[in-house]
Amino acid sequence: LGLLQHAASAAAAGTPEVPLRTIKVTNWPLPLTQQQRAKAFSSQGFSFFTMSLIGASFLPAGIVGDVSRELSSGVVRQQTIAGMPTSAFLLSGFLADTLLVLPP
Numbered sequence: 001l002g003l004l005q006h007a008a009s010a011a012a013a014g015t016p017e018v019p020l021r022t023i024k025v026t027n028w029p030l031p032l033t034q035q036q037r038a039k040a041f042s043s044q045g046f047s048f049f050t051m052s053l054i055g056a057s058f059l060p061a062g063i064v065g066d067v068s069r070e071l072s073s074g075v076v077r078q079q080t081i082a083g084m085p086t087s088a089f090l091l092s093g094f095l096a097d098t099l100l101v102l103p104p
Contacts, residue, residue, distance in 0.1 A: 059101060059102075063094065063097045066097060067090070067093065076089060
């Protein structure tokens with residue numbers, strides 16, 4: 001604003017133009033304090049922990065969903081009648097779920 005006012009007054013007075021001064025503006029922020037660094041570090045850890053916890057909750061939810069669906073449809077009874085032990089049926093289901101869900 002000062003440069004614009006100077007140019008307008010010089011033009012109105014009819015005086016020769018004086019070389020304008022340059023203004024250097026920087027937009028560099030102040031350095032972070034120790035407290036700000038600690039807060040940023042703890043918030044990053046909290047976000048990672050929260051997302052990991054949410055992601056890990058899908059594994060048991062998927063396994064429990066399959067087991068409850070099998071129990072409600074009576075598949076365990078059919079396998080027992082066919083001669084398969086219940087523990088072997090549940091173990092094979094757990095291993096299949098683990099091998100299919102854990103690798104990306």
